[in-house]
Amino acid sequence: MRPWTHQTNARRRRVSAASSGDPARWASRMESRRCRAATCRSVVWKDAMPRARAATEASRRSPPSRACRSTPAATPIRRAGSDSASRSSSAPGSEGLRLTHGSVPRNRPRVMYQSGDCPLCFSARATREPKEAAMADDKVVRRRIEAFFxxxxxxxxxxxxxxxxxxxxLKIKMVxxxxxxxxxLHLYQLGDLADGVRLLDHGLVERVKRAAVGTYMEGEEPSALDLALFxxxxxxxxxxxxxxxxxxKNRVYENIEGSPYSGGSVGDxxxxxxxxxxxxxxSTRRRPRIGILDTPMHAHPRFAGRYVTDSxxxxxxxxxxRVSFSGHAIFVASVAAQQAPDxxxxxxxxxxxxxxxxxxxRLATTMAGAMDDDLDMMIMAxxxxxxxxxxxxxxxRACERTSGVVxxxxxxNNGRNEAGAPPDVQVSELPPNIPMWPAASSTVIAVGARNAHDVFPAYFSPTQAQAPWxxxxxxGQNLRGLFLSGHVWMAELNVLEGVVERTDRSDYFPSPGYATWSGSSFSAAYAGGAMAQRAYTQGISVQEVADRLFREEPGSTPTTYDHAPSAGIDGIDVIRFQ
Structure with missing residues (x-):
């Protein structure tokens, strides 16, 4: 159960279209819609009404800005019914603005507000964080295993x-x-870093290498930042x-499918x-809310009305x-939606x-900021x-401070199971025993992929012996999902260069776009969706479902899935503790 908190931040929402003929769009006729009142539990109503009145008064007193217009009232709407705020707001011509005020315990109705555009919509929380500096090659150190600014x-x-x-x-500037x-946490940029570390003793480089045996591959040397931190x-x-x-360090993460782990056309x-x-x-139960942290979303007409965005x-x-990885987010979301249609x-x-x-x-601040959106789960492919x-x-720190979200x-995809791999596939150069974060975190559910026969780990998925986390x-193999339409070029991510490279392979996807794809990203989406739907059908929280699935008893011994997977639920094979 999440703590009862009050947060005054507002978040602007853009809502998916409700039909294939109506594109997602911002609201333009806020005051023309009649506010609907709904009954709420008394304790929530008493807590909500002062904030609603304050929002209304602020909109009346403040001058319009950014084409904002005030409205006469803001009415709390209970989100306990089957028509969630995002769905009801995604009808053609309806408004897409929602002011969310904090999260509430699982056994209490969610209260959200709908009002006209007002300065509250552009509070510090609603304003998007400034974009970080571009990942120019001269600003990112790329090694075989890691990359960082x-x-x-x-x-x-x-x-x-x-x-x-x-x-x-050391005359190193902190900006x-x-x-x-x-x-x-704070994020700083360091100036004159290379000149500063030259002031340090000459034995520092050797001490760094001795302390980090196995960290640097042949030909790799500690960077100026490595020396300064040491x-x-x-x-x-x-x-x-x-x-x-x-x-x-401020590290660099990549799309799991984007790396050339599987290689060749097999991964297309x-x-x-x-x-x-x-x-x-x-059903009148509250719908589970799943955050998809991925690429920008392709507005697929068959997924309309099921998602919301913030910009x-x-x-x-x-x-x-278009290149193939542009359709990654919609594919991930649609795989999850097949398991969790509600x-x-x-x-x-x-x-x-x-x-x-x-x-x-950016990943950590996005995770922390998503706590305003009352999520039940985050899927990170x-x-x-x-x-x-x-x-x-x-x-x-982000995982620690989002403990209420599964x-x-x-x-x-850095497995090396060559026995089950197609003959023309190139296995990953990244060792399979290297932890991939966030999956390896103790607060995150790490999902591996099973093969097309649904028995053993897929050739690109590390085994339990290699990845005990x-x-x-x-x-995870040959799953179907929604995708781009038209002519699509296949692409691969050149990890060392940090760029997406378009290959000479391409394919045509008839409108509106469907595909089959393989990868542990889609295994994570499958598992996340299955858990969310189980929570919905049983009327319990997603956290409770996760606890029941993955609870470890003291003195228990985990079973392996490498050769005899345990019987899971909803297609999930859990490494059980007996």
């Missing part, structure tokens, strides 16, 4: 002074970029009885026959020269559509490795 650090506020003093002594109160921790530990400041999506998503039920940036731009989806475009990458800072095998600071992530497996 060469001049950025993430730091805990209590250590800013200590770190600042040490870096100032603040962003801060996150939710994470309790110096900070070493000096602090010597002077303060082992204390090390909480400071780390293929055209598939048309199919219909399962219809939604008419135009969350939707894929319409153009002809869920509503919230789209978070954390992956850059051109590079299929994001940073640990992305990941990244660290050379030292440790969980990145920003991501660890998090599901792809285990990775795996929690379950789900179907």
């Amino acid at each position: 060469s001049d950025q650090i993430v730091i805990d506020p209590k250590d800013v002074r200590q770190v600042g003093q040490e870096l100032d002594a 603040p970029l962003q801060s996150s109160l939710r994470l309790g 110096h900070l921790r070493e000096k602090s530990a010597a002077e303060h009885a082992g204390y090390r400041p909480v400071v780390a 999506p293929r055209p598939a026959p048309a199919f219909a998503l399962p219809a939604r039920s008419h 135009d940036d969350a939707l894929l731009e319409e153009r002809q020269d 869920a509503e989806f919230v789209i978070y475009p954390v992956l850059n559509p051109d590079r299929l990458t994001t940073s640990s800072w 992305l990941g990244g490795a660290t050379a030292d095998g440790r969980e990145p600071l920003a991501l660890a 998090k599901v992530a792809a285990l990775g 795996v929690d379950c497996t789900a179907p």
Whole structure:
């Protein structure tokens, strides 16, 4: 159960179209819609009405801006019925603005507000965070195992002074970029870093290499940031009885399918026959809300009315020269929707559509900010490795502070099961025993992929012996889903260069677009959807379903799935504790 909290932040929502003929759009006739009143539990009503009145008065007193118009009232609407706010708002011509005020315990009705555009819509929470600097090649260090910004650090506020003093002594400038109160972290850019580390003793490089045996591959050398961070921790530990400041790199993550783990045409999506998503039920239960942290969303007409976004940036731009990974988010969401037809989806475009990458800072702040959206689950079909095998600071903090949301992530496509691989496939160069974050986090459900026979791990999925942090497996080969339409070029992500490369392979997908695809991303979507639907049909929380599936009893021994998978539910094979 989540704590009863009150948050005054507002979030603007763009809603998916309700029919194939009506595109998703912003509301333009807010005051013309008549507010509907609904009964709520008395304790919620008493808590909600003062905020509703305050929002109304603020809209009346404040001058219009950004084409905003005030309305005479803001009425709380109970979200306990089958028609969720996102669905009722996605009808043609209806408004797409919703002001959400905090999350509530699972056994209490959600209260949301609908009003006209007003300055509240453009509060600090509603305004999108400034985009980070482009991942230019000269700003990102790329190695065989990890990638990170060469001049950025993430730091805990209590250590800013200590770190600042040490870096100032080296004439390294600290420039603040962003801060996150939710994470309790700051993002800084470092200036004159290379010149500063030259002031350190010449034995530092050798000490770094000795302390990080196995971290650097042949030909790889510690970067200036590696040296600076090692110096900070070493000096602090010597002077303060082992204390090390909480400071780390801003790491780069990538789309799991984007990496050339499976290689060749085997990993390409293929055209598939048309199919219909399962219809939604008419139950009065609250629908589970699933966040999809992925690429921008393709506005597929068959997925209309099932999702919401927070900005135009969350939707894929319409153009002809599409590459295969542009359809990743819609495929992931549709796989989850096939298992959870009664869920509503919230789209978070954390992956850059051109590079299929994001940073640990952007991912973490998006996760923390999503707590305003009353999510039950997050599905993260992305990941990244660290050379030292440790969980990145920003991501660890985000997982810690989103404990009320079930998090599901792809285990990775870095398996080397050559026995089950097609003859022309190229297995991953990334070792299968390398933890992929966030899947390897103790607070995240790591999902591996089963093969086409639905028995053993897929050839691209690490085994339990290789990745003991795996929690379950789900179907991951030749799954069907919604996709782009028209002529689509197949693409691969060049990890070392950090760019999406269009291959000479292409295919035509008849409108409106259906495909089959393989990957652990889709296994994560399958498992997440199955858990969400189980929660909905049984009238319990998604967290409770996850607890029942993955609860470990003291002294228990896990069963393996490598050769004899345990019987799971809803297509999920859980590594059970008996």
